[in-house]
Amino acid sequence: LPHHSSHKIRAHKSSRRHRAVNDGELRFEPEPYSKKLELNTSGKIHCKVAGGLAPTVQWFLNDEDPLPEGVTSANGTLMVADAERRHSGQYTCKAVDGDKVITSKINLDVVVTPRVLEPTPGQQLHVTLGQTAALHCRATGDPPPTTHWDRNLAILGKQQDGVDLEDSANATTARLVLMNNGTLLIRNVSAPDADRYGCTAGSAAGLARNELILVVHQEGELPPAESSGVAGKAVVVSISVAGAYMVLVLALMVYCRRRRLRRRQRGEKMELEMTEGREKLVEEGEEDKQKVNGAALQNGRLLAHDKDSGADNSEVSGISRASKKSGQFEHLSIPRSLLTEQITLGRGEFGEVLLAKIDMSQVNKLRNKESLDDEPKLRPVLVKALTTKDEVQLAEFRRQLELFSRVRHDNIVRLIGLCSDADPHYMLLEHTDWGELKKFLIATRSPEENAEYIARVGAAHAHPAPRRSC
Template sequence: MLALQASLILTLVLLSGFDYAIGSEAVEHHLAHKVRSHKGGRRHRAANYGKLRFEPEPYSKKMELNSTGKIHCKVAGGDAPAVQWYLNENDPLPEGLTSSNGTLLVTSASRDHAGKYTCRAVDGNHTITAEISLDIVVSPRIIEPPPNAQVSATAGATVTLHCVAAGEPRPTTAWDRNRTQLARTPGVEVESSTNSSSARIVILNNGSLVIRNASAADSDRYGCLAGSAAGLARNELQLTVHEEGYMPPSESVGVGSKAVVVSISVAAAYMLLVAALMLYCRRRRLRRRQRGEKMELEMAEGREKLVEEAGDDEKQKVGNGTAQNGRLLHPDKDSDAVNSEVSAVSRASKKSGQYEHLTLPRSLLSEQITLGRGEFGEVLLAKIDMQQVKKLKNKDLSDGEPEVRHVLVKTLTTKDENQLAEFRRQLDMLSRVRHDNVVRLIGLCNEMDPHHMLLEHTDWGDLKTFLISTRTQEEHARYLSIAGPAHPAYPRPAHSVPLSEGHAVAIAAQLAAAGGKIASKRGTHRDIAARNCLITSSLQLKLSFPALTRGPNSHEYYKHHDQVIPLRWLPSEAVLEGDYSTKSDVYMFAATVWEIYTKAELPFTKLNDNSVLERLKNGNLEWTVPATVPESLAALLKRCWSKSPADRPQFKEICETMVTVVKEVTAANEVTDSNDSGDALNVENALD
C-alpha cells in the first residue's frame, strides 16, 4: 500500500512539470511522515532536506600575527553535506591551517597564511562555495613617546614632540591635547597647509608636533594616537614649560640642603592652607549673610503674594504638585502645618536655590545644532567655553585661554509631571555621580523657559555609530540583508577600523564600571544602550543620556501605555510593570555588550516590535550570545538576562568579573600595550 501511494504522488509531480531530482516539499513531507511511522531510526532525515545553503555565510577576517583563531563555515539543508576549506579555490591548506567539520583552524598565524580561502560544501550532485580573505596584521605599537613621559622646556623655546609607531599595516598618527584632537583646534596647522610657516603650533607630516615660542599655557598632557586596520594605540606625555631662568632641583644636593628645602616647602604649604581656610570661612560668612537677606526679601514678597491671592482658589494642579511652564517645582503635600505662611515661604526659598550651583547663562552656548527629539524636548549639540564656566563658578579665577568644548543640550519643553520628575531625577543623579566613564553634568540654564540641561560630549560621538564604522564590508552587507526595510540601517563609512577582541572587552568593562558607579549611588539609568554611550579618540567610554526618541534612533523606541520605551533593551518587569531597578540596568548592560560584539546590530532584528512584546509577555524571548564573546563573559551575560531579577548579579560582581575577563583576554592575545586594558578602563573606580 505504501509503495502504491508513493508511485501515485510521484506520477502527479512528473505530470505537473516539476524536477523530481530536486524534489517537492509536499512529496518529501509525505514520504518522511510515512518513513517516520515505520522506521523510527530515520526521523531526523526530513528536517535536513531543503536547499543547500550557508547559515551564515563565511566572512573575511583579520588576525593578529602569531595568534590563534577559527573561521566557521556552517551549512544548512541537504542530507549529509561534506564541508572542506581550500587555499584559493582548490589548493591544499598551508602548514599550520587545518579544516575540521567546516571550521578553519589557525594554530599560529603567520604572514604566509594571508590570502584567499574557499569553503566548499558538497551534498551528492549539489555544491556551493564561499570565498573569504584572511589578513594577518600587527596591532599598532607606539615607540615614541614612551608611556607617561615627562618633557620640560623653557618659555620662548621651540619644542618638538615625536610620535613614532609601528605595526602592519603601517599606522597613521595623530596628536591630542588633554584628549581633544589638535588637528581640529583653532591655531594648529599641518605642515602641508599654507599657514604652516607662520603658525605657532604645527603638526609635521612625519607625525611630530612642533610648538614655537612655548609658554606656560602650553603645559598640559599630550597624547600620541596611532591607528590602522589592526586597531588603535595611545601614549601620553606631560609637557611642562618653565619660565626663563628656572633651575630644576639637582639630584646631587646634600641631605642638609634637602632638609631645608623640605622644611620651607612644608611651611609654605601650611601658610597656604591657613590662608585658604581663612578665605573659605570669610566667603561662607558672606554667603550666609546674603542668604539671610535674600530669605527676608522672599518672606516679605511671599506675605504680599499670600494677601493678593488669598481669595484665589483656582490654582492649576497637576498630580500632587503645580507645573508652571515646565519650571522645576517640587510637589507640595497638603497639611495644615505645612501650608502655613512661614512654611510656604521657606519652601519656596529652598526650591529656588536647589539648582543654584548648576545655573549657567545660555548666552555661553554657541553653534547649536539639532540632533533630534528626546523625552523632554529637542536635543541639541552646541559649543561652550569651559574657561568661562570655571570663572563663573570661581569668581577669583583669572582669565585664561578659551577652552571650547562640545556639549549635549537637553531642552525641557514638556509640561507633563512625570517627565518633569524624570528631568529632575537625571539632574540629581548626574550631580551626585562623578566617574571617568559617566558624562559630566556641565550645568543648567534655568533663567528662562525652556530649561537646558548641559552634558559633556566627546570628540568621536556615540558608541553605536563608532561600532558600525568597525564593520567590514561583508558584515555590513550581511546585516542589511537581515534587517531589511523595516529597520533603517546607518550608512557605513568607506574606511572601517576593525575592533579587536581586546578593545571590545575593554569597552564592555568600562560600561560595567559606569553602571557600577551609578548603582553605588543608589541610582538607575533606565536606558543603557550603545546609542546612549559616547566614545573618545582614546577609546574611553562615557555613559550618557541623549535618548533620541525621534531622529536616527527612533526605530529603537516603542510607545507602550503612553510611554516611549527602549523595548528591545528592557526586561519584562520594566516593560510590563514599570519596575525599574539596578537589576533592570544589569539586563540592559548585557544587551549593550551584545551590541558591542555584534557591531551595533538591532536586538531581535528579525522580529517586529509587537512580536518582541508578545514574547516578553509569554516569557520566551531568548538572547543568543555571539560566537566571538569569551566564555567567561558569555556565562555572565546569560545570568544578566535571567527572567527573574533576583537571579541577576549585582554590578559589583559584574565589575569584578570584567576585571578577570580583561586579564584573560589580554593574556590570551599576549598584548604588550597596556592601553587596551589599563588606563582607559578604570573598572575598579566604580567600587570606590
C-alpha cells in the first residue's frame, strides 16, 4: 500500500506540469496544433489537459505507434532535437484519466524555407534599347515554392494589360511574357521599362524575395559585361587575394634564403677560427710524426691514404671534404656496450653530459694494442651525447673530435673514442676530477698568490680565496 500511494503522489506531481486547471471534465486546454519545423532545427509541441483527477499525457506516431528516433515525449511535450524529413507525419496526443480517454491529432511537417537563387540581392541587368531582356526567377525549397514577378511591388499577372503567359495564344507577339519556369521576357525594351523588379518565392514553409534593377541604355552606351552585377567584383577580389598570397610566399622564401646564408657564413667563420687554433696547439704540443690507426700525423694534419688528401691545401675545405666521408672516425669507434655505470651530470652544448666507466683493456684490444694482462682496467670517462640537430653545433662536434684526436698534451684531456654504432653519438673524453684548468688553479693557489692576483687585476675581478681545511 505505501508503494502504490507514493507512486500516485509522484504521478500527480509530474502531471501538474502539463495540466491547466484541475476541475471539471477531462479536456485539452488549449487544443494541440499542427506545426512546421525547418530542416535541421529543433522544436516543441505542447499538449496540456484540464480536469480529471490524475491524468497521464503521452504522444504517439499516428494512432499508437512508437515515436521515431530523434523525437521524444516528456510531461505532455513533443520534442524534436534535430528535424529530419522522416519526422514528418501525423502525431497523436493521448490523455488518460482512469477509464476516461481523450485524443488530439496534429500534423508535423519538416520543411525547407524558400530561398531565391536568381536574381541575387542588388543585381543589375543592363540592356540596350530595342533588345530583349530576360529576367530569371529561380528558387529552392521544400515543398517546391511558386514564383511571381512584381514591378515596384505591383504584381505582374495575366490580368494586367500587356502581360501574357507562355501558354497563351498571344505569347509569341506579346511584349511582356511570363514563362512557366519563372522567367519574365521583355521584348523590344524601351526607356520606360527601366525600373525595380522583384522575384518572390512562396510555399507553406514561408516567403523569400530578391530585387533586380533593370537599366536601359542608348545604343553604344552599354558598359562592359564584367562591370555589371556581382561577378566582376568577385573576380577582382579573387585576383587580389591570389596576388597577396604570392607576395607573402615570395617574401618568406627570400627571408629563409637570407637566414640560411647568414648561418652558413657564421659557421664557416667559426670553422676557420677553430682550424687556426688547432694548428697552433698541434705545432706546440707535437713536433714529430705520429701514427693514428695507420694514418700519418705531421704538423697537426692528418694525412689520409687516399689520393684526395693532398689535392687541396686549404684546411677548411679539407675538413668539409673529410666530414663527408663515412669512415673518417672509424679509428675512434668504440662499442657502446663497453660503457657501464652511466650517470647523467647535466646538459652541455651538444646535449646530455654523462659520467661512465669503461674497461681500457678492452679498448686496447680493439685498437690492436698488446695487453700483458687480461684484468679489467676500469676508468671513469666523460660522455658528451650528440642530440642537437643544429648544423653549426654538428660542425662544432666534428671539429672537437678532430682536435682531441690530434692533440697529445699533459694539460689537455685525452679523447678515448667515439660511440657511433647508434644514436645519439657519444664522445668519450678522459675524466678530470678538477674539471677546467682555470678552476683547478683558483682552487689550489695559496693566500700569497691570491693576494698578488688581486693586486694585479683589482678586487672587482678577483675570485674568492679558496677555503683550506685544518
